[in-house]
């Protein structure tokens with residue numbers, strides 16, 4: 001299978017009178033897995049459809065390897081797309097569904113049967129040829145939809161929330177199955193998702209989008225630990241923000257705000273050096289299975305923390321967050337790089 005790099009240069013899309021995508025620039029390495037992540041309506045699906053050729057560009061360029069795709073119709077782009085709804089033919093068997101793209105391309109019957117059997121093996125569905133697709137589970141149907149996309153050996157695989165119709169357990173197992181298959185085939189893949197956990201677990205690179213623009217492009221760990229701005233941080237589960245106080249740790253000299261995640265904030269434990277602390281009245285304490293989720297009313301805001309033991313609503317509690325878990329933001333809400341200790345000392 002040939003796998004290719006995808007390059008988007010200033011991709012702009014208007015739908016009706018609205019600008020839906022604005023100046024998207026992106027490099028996708030051959031064989032890598034990229035997730036388009038962002039809130040509902042930010043333009044993820046529009047970008048995927050623009051790459052597939054279903055949505056025309058107002059401006060910009062799309063290149064796959066050495067070819068310019070920008071003005072090619074979808075069928076000439078040779079990209080394959082898998083949708084949230086499996087979009088299988090209900091009146092056809094598994095083999096007929098899988099073989100359909102080959103039939104369209106005039107591939108002979110025997111060769112089709114060979115490729116269908118090989119694809120079913122890859123999907124761990126060997127022997128399913130004659131089954132009606134209506135007799136398959138959701139997870140099996142989505143694997144067939146994936147197989148139908150891959151059977152033509154496309155240079156680029158486009159996935160539009162392919163796992164979001166499935167229940168949680170199947171979704172988790174299909175995530176790793178899909179990632180293993182993608183890696184073994186080495187196919188350049190772009191997947192739309194609004195689920196940050198899914199993107200963090202699966203992607204080599206995540207494109208975080210907001211209102212038709214790219215906010216940040218980064219590897220999962222970098223995005224999680226250093227979100228570009230406060231909005232990105234909130235989308236990535238940074239559910240607490242506090243204004244910096246004089247006695248707070250000096251994580252970055254220009255910091256005016258700190259963000260932190262609930263799981264990094266603890267209640268009523270011995271205060272460690274270099275921790276951020278806030279005192280407040282307990283509003284609610286809810287058992288979550290592995291401890292308690294506590295909300296407290298502080299001078300900054302309502303803050304959320306975890307506790308190993310139950311705390312009574314109405315009592316005062318001290319919340320602390322270790323310095324290493326604080327994410328610093330400047331006056332413009334942009335993430336600040338960690339403090340350069342040498343600079344600080346000078």
Ligand SMILES: Nc1ncnc2c1ncn2[C@@H]1O[C@H](COP(=O)(O)OP(=O)(O)OP(=O)(O)O)[C@@H](O)[C@H]1O
Nearest residue numbers: 015016018020039040041042043044045046047194
């Ligand atoms: N055919 C259309 N005409 C006009 N506006 C459209 C059209 N299709 C989509 N939009 C608008 O474009 C914006 C982006 O939509 P898009 O479906 O790309 O977002 P998304 O990030 O994939 O959202 P979701 O996660 O909800 O699927 C939305 O504001 C949507 O209302």
